[in-house]
Amino acid sequence: MRTLLKIIGIIILLIAVYAVIAVLFFSKDYHYEKSITINAPKEKVWTYVGSLKGYNAWDPFSKADKNIVITYSGDGDKIGDSYHWKGDKNVGEGEQTITGIVPNEKMTTKLHFIQPFEGDAKATFVVAPEGNTTKVTWMIDNELNAMMKIMKPMMNGNMDKMFGQGLEDLKKLSEK
Secondary structure (H helix, E strand, C coil): CHHHHHHHHHHHHHHHHHHHHHHHHCCCEEEEEEEEEECCCHHHHHHHHCCHHHHCCCCCCHHHCCCCEEEEECCCCCCCCEEEEECCCCCCEEEEEEEEEECCCEEEEEEEEEECCCEEEEEEEEEEEECCEEEEEEEEEEECCHHHHHCHHHHHHHHHHHHHHHHHHHHHHHCC
8 A cells, every 4th residue: 555655656756847848847838730741733732721601511620519519700711711620528619810921821810619628720731733733731820828838748648639630630621
């Protein structure tokens, strides 16, 4: 029993040390990106990347709730166009607004999260030809609070899974 208590105490101490190191030394700036190569011309891929309505055809986050409610403002392909989503506890609530667009090349958006936590992030989609294929890079940047710094390794794993799933769905749609 004494040995078990020592092991539990050491585990708790290690977790506390990790949390202190994460809060004090991990950068507050968070950047994650993932790319995929698609066997389709960039103009075809752009139809799914260069508009919010096209994006929602492959977006893995909104697919997590079958009853999600999405409301668009604008056509979804011009600066200032946006969409608002409201879903269950897994999806939350927020808004995504186009802040920059270079047709067939790049779109940037501002993500404003309302639920389950308040926050902002910047998403960027870059489409570039590579020979007879198209490379799509999906990026997200935001600022981490102390709790999110502690959770950064789990965030990276979740982002890798979700971005991978989304980009694979984009590939399937674009290669039809």
